[in-house]
Amino acid sequence: MEQKTIIILGGGTGGLVASHELKKKTKELARIMVIDKNDMHIYAPSFLWLMLGQRQAHKIQKPLSSLNRKGIEFINDEVVKIEPERKLVRTKNANFHYDYLIIALGAELAPEKVPGLTEAGYDLYELEGVERLREDLKNFAGGKVAIIIASLPFKCLAAPYEAAFLLDEYFQKNRPCAAAHHVA
Ligand SMILES: Cc1cc2nc3c(=O)[nH]c(=O)nc-3n(C[C@H](O)[C@H](O)[C@H](O)COP(=O)(O)OP(=O)(O)OC[C@H]3O[C@@H](n4cnc5c(N)ncnc54)[C@H](O)[C@@H]3O)c2cc1C
Numbered sequence: 814m815e816q817k818t819i820i821i822l823g824g825g826t827g828g829l830v831a832s833h834e835l836k837k838k839t840k841e842l843a844r845i846m847v848i849d850k851n852d853m854h855i856y857a858p859s860f861l862w863l864m865l866g867q868r869q870a871h872k873i874q875k876p877l878s879s880l881n882r883k884g885i886e887f888i889n890d891e892v893v894k895i896e897p898e899r900k901l902v903r904t905k906n907a908n909f910h911y912d913y914l915i916i917a918l919g920a921e922l923a924p925e926k927v928p929g930l931t932e933a934g935y936d937l938y939e940l941e942g943v944e945r946l947r948e949d950l951k952n953f954a955g956g957k958v959a960i961i962i963a964s965l966p967f968k969c970l971a972a973p974y975e976a977a978f979l980l981d982e983y984f985q986k987n988r989p990c991a992a993a994h995h996v997a
Contacts, residue, residue, distance in 0.1 A: 817843045820902055820911040822892050824849035824877045826857070827917035832885045845884075848904060849877055850891040860943045861975055864950070865983055870940060892918065920968045927963050934961065937976055938968065950983070 819835055821828045824847045832847050839845070855874045862868040880887045890904035895914070902909045922938055924931045935949070936942030937960075958980060960973050 814842060816841070817912040818910065819843050819845045819913045819915070820909055821845065821847045821915040821917060822849075822895075822902065823847075823917035823919055824851070824854050824880075824887065825917060825919050827919070828915070829854060829880075831915050831917060832880065833883070836883060836885055844886070846886040846888055846909065847877065847880055848888045848890055848892055848902065848909070850889070852877055852889045855940055857938065857969070860937060860940070861972065861979055863940075863943050864937070864947050864976070865979060866947055870944060874940075920966075924963075930961075930963065937972060 817839075819839070821832050821835075824832075828847055828849070832845055835843065836845055853874045854877050859868050859873040863870060863873065877887045877889065888904070888907075888909070890906050892902060892904055894903040895901075895916075896903070897914075900911050900914070902911060902914070922936065924934075924936055934942075935946035937946070960977050960980075962973055
């Protein structure tokens, strides 16, 4: 039987689950490729534990090239165009033909849309913001914490609420004078 090519755009949660499940089901019947502009997969659900110092950054990320060992081809490139009529994906550096396409490119963050947000706040959805928050929490002397959902839709609806509860517990244990307030 002719081998089919399945291309998965995005090596985030959706792309990785899809690639592993499809590899298990199709074995050698399909050539499976994952294309992502980043070379590392960072497991974002662990950001909440990173925030509290209960995880280390290097333990929640893995090179996407490790997919190759499982027979899934990883291409580190940025997708710039999809041409469905030609079954073609264009990246910055190459073109790829597919038989089946899965699009799992996630949501783009745009903190710059809220003036002052980047300077004043911590981005719970990016590694750098969470690491900064973890360090500043150590020196937090008290006051109000606002957790802002700037617009809808946003990825992981539970994360702001989980962060509020976890921070509240953290402050109760570590800083009795402060409390977490959730502002939606
Ligand atoms: C704090 C936090 C907690 C979370 N908790 C949970 C949880 O408990 N359960 C849960 O299910 N989810 C959770 N999530 C969400 C989860 O991490 C995923 O973001 C979400 O499931 C969406 O997955 P996705 O694969 O669609 O997108 P993403 O995981 O965002 O992946 C998209 C991928 O596409 C790539 N990409 C984007 N554009 C391009 C392009 N043009 N070219 C090439 N590559 C591109 C990106 O680099 C990225 O790797 C949480 C997220 C956060 C931040």
